[in-house]
Amino acid sequence: MTFILRNMWRRKARTFLTIFGIVVGIFALTVLGGMTARMNQQINGMKGFITDKITVQPATAGSHMGMDIGGGKFLELSKKAEIEKVPGVKGASGMIMVQLKAAEGMSQPQLMIGYQPVAGTSMFNNAKLSSGRELKPGDAGKVLLGSTLATDLGAKVGQPVTLLGKQFEVVGIMDTTMGVTDSWAFVPYQDTLGIFLAQNPYFKAEGLTQQITVFPKPGVNIETLSSKIQSSVAGIKTTSPKQAEKMISNITTIFSAIILGIAFIALFVGGLSVINTMIMSVSERRREIGLKKAIGATTGTILREYLGEALMIGLVAGACGMLLGLLAIAGLNRATHANNVVIFTVTATVIIGPVVFATILAGLAGLFPALRAARLNPVDALKEE
Amino acid sequence: MSIVTTSALKKVYTVGETTINAVDGLDLAIEKGEFLSIMGPSGSGKTTLLHLLGCLDVPTSGTVSIDGKETGELKPTALAAIRREKIGFIFQEFNLLPVLSAVENVELPLRYQKVKPAERRRRALEALAKVGLSERANNKPGQLSGGESQRVAIARALVTEPALVLADEPTGELDTTNTVRIMDLLRELNEQLDLTVAIVTHDPMVAERTRRIISIRDGKIESDKAA
Numbered sequence: 001m002t003f004i005l006r007n008m009w010r011r012k013a014r015t016f017l018t019i020f021g022i023v024v025g026i027f028a029l030t031v032l033g034g035m036t037a038r039m040n041q042q043i044n045g046m047k048g049f050i051t052d053k054i055t056v057q058p059a060t061a062g063s064h065m066g067m068d069i070g071g072g073k074f075l076e077l078s079k080k081a082e083i084e085k086v087p088g089v090k091g092a093s094g095m096i097m098v099q100l101k102a103a104e105g106m107s108q109p110q111l112m113i114g115y116q117p118v119a120g121t122s123m124f125n126n127a128k129l130s131s132g133r134e135l136k137p138g139d140a141g142k143v144l145l146g147s148t149l150a151t152d153l154g155a156k157v158g159q160p161v162t163l164l165g166k167q168f169e170v171v172g173i174m175d176t177t178m179g180v181t182d183s184w185a186f187v188p189y190q191d192t193l194g195i196f197l198a199q200n201p202y203f204k205a206e207g208l209t210q211q212i213t214v215f216p217k218p219g220v221n222i223e224t225l226s227s228k229i230q231s232s233v234a235g236i237k238t239t240s241p242k243q244a245e246k247m248i249s250n251i252t253t254i255f256s257a258i259i260l261g262i263a264f265i266a267l268f269v270g271g272l273s274v275i276n277t278m279i280m281s282v283s284e285r286r287r288e289i290g291l292k293k294a295i296g297a298t299t300g301t302i303l304r305e306y307l308g309e310a311l312m313i314g315l316v317a318g319a320c321g322m323l324l325g326l327l328a329i330a331g332l333n334r335a336t337h338a339n340n341v342v343i344f345t346v347t348a349t350v351i352i353g354p355v356v357f358a359t360i361l362a363g364l365a366g367l368f369p370a371l372r373a374a375r376l377n378p379v380d381a382l383k384e385e
Numbered sequence: 386m387s388i389v390t391t392s393a394l395k396k397v398y399t400v401g402e403t404t405i406n407a408v409d410g411l412d413l414a415i416e417k418g419e420f421l422s423i424m425g426p427s428g429s430g431k432t433t434l435l436h437l438l439g440c441l442d443v444p445t446s447g448t449v450s451i452d453g454k455e456t457g458e459l460k461p462t463a464l465a466a467i468r469r470e471k472i473g474f475i476f477q478e479f480n481l482l483p484v485l486s487a488v489e490n491v492e493l494p495l496r497y498q499k500v501k502p503a504e505r506r507r508r509a510l511e512a513l514a515k516v517g518l519s520e521r522a523n524n525k526p527g528q529l530s531g532g533e534s535q536r537v538a539i540a541r542a543l544v545t546e547p548a549l550v551l552a553d554e555p556t557g558e559l560d561t562t563n564t565v566r567i568m569d570l571l572r573e574l575n576e577q578l579d580l581t582v583a584i585v586t587h588d589p590m591v592a593e594r595t596r597r598i599i600s601i602r603d604g605k606i607e608s609d610k611a612a
Contacts, residue, residue, distance in 0.1 A: 288482060296466070299461060382480075
């Protein structure tokens with residue numbers, strides 16, 4: 001161990017440059033890892049919102065599982081009644097959305113979601129509320145707030161808040177999910193419709209909905225029910241929980257692919273520079289290796305010494321890159337904190353992943369030079385000038 | 386009993402189409418406590434012989450036995466073990482590791498023998514005392530003179546109490562004063578510790594300070610006599 005550190009110190013400039021090369025890669029990996037962790041968190045936060053129910057959208061809507069709500073496609077509310085007639089459907093809820101506050105920079109937009117609570121169901125898959133209750137059928141002028149929005153408004157259950165000029169009574173505040181719903185306000189459908197029509201006077205439809213959420217009866221196979229609704233109601237497109245899950249995993253796959261890409265770049269840059277450094281280090285120290293073998297070091301001993309040096313480079317570089325990444329994440333999160341935005345999340349994977357990755361990478365890159373060193377013939381190595 | 390015996394020892398190098406018989410059917414025995422030199426002009430095969438005696442190289446044919454143990458069929462790991470346990474090397478260029486202090490350099494063979502740190506340090510300091518360098522224990526090789534460096538190397542060679550110390554031109558890099566000092570030191574250690582020492586040299590001044598001179602030419606023993 002002392003050997004390894006002293007040998008690294010002996011070639012300070014080179015060691016530093018090699019480490020720096022890896023640090024850059026690992027820094028990028030940590031920061032993007034933090035971003036991906038945050039994205040996944042937001043997407044997973046939405047999961048509970050969609051996985052125990054069927055989402056119905058206009059047949060012409062894009063396949064974004066309701067994420068394009070507000071995209072301008074609407075269904076007539078009469079479809080809700082049609083869907084509710086399909087056997088196995090417990091109830092359905094129309095939904096309309098208006099914007100409370102546009103997204104600023106990377107922040108999530110604050111939205112007001114109007115829906116029609118169905119008796120005996122939970123719109124939020126029984127997500128925990130920090131206080132109060134969900135909306136129930138017959139509620140009017142009531143609001144259920146996402147945690148971030150509630151904090152923004154300084155809202156408490158039982159007290160009134162004003163949203164878009166209209167007063168609502170807060171009936172519940174949701175737990176922080178870290179998902180998009182944290183900055184949403186949920187109100188009864190009729191209340192939102194009024195606001196929506198005032199904002200969009202050219203819509204003449206009395207009952208319109210951007211999507212319909214369908215709850216199955218207990219014991220009904222939700223996937224079968226989804227296809228049954230699809231085939232019996234015209235002009236709609238259903239998204240079953242399974243399909244929604246697939247879309248979610250598609251999105252997370254994209255982010256994982258990005259991370260993988262960065263990792264590969266780090267692998268190339270860092271790996272090559274470790275290989276280069278180690279080859280240099282071995283060829284410079286051929287005599288030294290010869291001497292060590294002459295006084296009794298085995299092939300394994302030399303292999304361990306050089307591999308240890310490579311691993312140490314990786315570990316130091318990984319730790320430095322990760323710490324710099326965390327620093328950047330902390331700084332950026334602090335900068336955006338005022339807008340109630342969290343762009344990065346630090347999870348155990350974000351911290352440990354890059355360090356382990358860098359260490360393994362350097363170890364693998366150092367393996368070939370280390371083997372070369374270990375297999376040197378002592379007589380040849382000692383002859384070296 | 387002989388510390389080292391060789392029988393019909395042969396080492397052939399092939400360079401392109403020419404074959405060189407660096408060591409050519411050599412029979413030799415070195416007894417415990419001997420202080421001998423192997424002399425010869427460059428290219429006579431004396432260094433190759435030293436490498437074969439020190440298990441750094443394997444013979445093309447013939448045998449080497451160290452401390453009664455035949456080394457011909459041994460695997461590299463077993464040869465490393467013999468070097469570690471039985472042999473101490475001294476080189477012309479000292480070959481001290483620059484990142485280690487004098488005492489740490491002396492400890493190195495003990496480290497490979499997996500001796501515990503405290504014990505290692507004690508024995509290394511003892512060896513440095515024997516070569517008269519106690520006060521330089523914590524100096525790095527860069528801070529030592531040539532003569533001092535070679536004395537550290539000698540301490541490193543004897544710290545494991547080897548059966549045989551092999552020295553390859555140990556005074557090759559030293560001036561006359563230091564050459565005499567190093568030879569006196571080796572002789573002293575030979576007498577006091579009953580250390581078996583074989584020195585490869587082309588320098589008659591070195592050879593005449595040993596008790597037995599083996600002259601080698603073209604890989605064969607030319608003469609073998611008491612000095």
